[in-house]
Amino acid sequence: MKTLSAFVFFIVTSVASLAFWGYEEFVPNGAVNSCNTCHYSGAFADDFREAGGQWTAALAALDSNGDGASNGAELGDPFGSWAVGRPDPGDPFRVTNPDDGED
Numbered sequence: 190m191k192t193l194s195a196f197v198f199f200i201v202t203s204v205a206s207l208a209f210w211g212y213e214e215f216v217p218n219g220a221v222n223s224c225n226t227c228h229y230s231g232a233f234a235d236d237f238r239e240a241g242g243q244w245t246a247a248l249a250a251l252d253s254n255g256d257g258a259s260n261g262a263e264l265g266d267p268f269g270s271w272a273v274g275r276p277d278p279g280d281p282f283r284v285t286n287p288d289d290g291e292d
């Protein structure tokens with residue numbers, strides 16, 4: 190019984206920490222595509238890491254997935270003026286995935 194509750198505790202805390210370091214809150218409209226925002230092809234994750242793990246005007250101007258729309262245009266913040274903690278910009282239904290060239 191003790192082992193089982195330790196196991197359950199482990200699962201719950203691991204899931205919680207994954208969500209915590211998932212970086213979703215660090216890009217505008219990150220919740221729309223959730224983990225896939227960065228982990229569909231990984232191109233946007235690389236650019237995000239190179240930007241210092243921050244949403245910046247330079248990162249917004251890049252087109253990580255090479256589909257012709259900048260990361261900022263895809264995430265509803267074309268000029269990269271959004272900052273962590275602010276309400277998501279733009280219309281969530283028009284958000285596309287900066288990590289998926291088909292979206």
Ligand code: HEC
Pocket residue numbers: 207208210211212213215216219223224225226227228234235237238
């Ligand atoms: C805004 C971008 C972003 C989002 C959203 C994001 N990640 Fe990541 N993730 C990264 C980056 C960047 C790294 C590489 C970390 C490093 O090297 O500093 C990473 C690394 C990881 C790793 C480690 C393995 C590896 O490839 O290095 C896992 C596992 C992971 N992420 C899972 C998730 C999960 C699960 C979610 C959703 C809850 C998520 N990520 C959301 C950017 C993101």
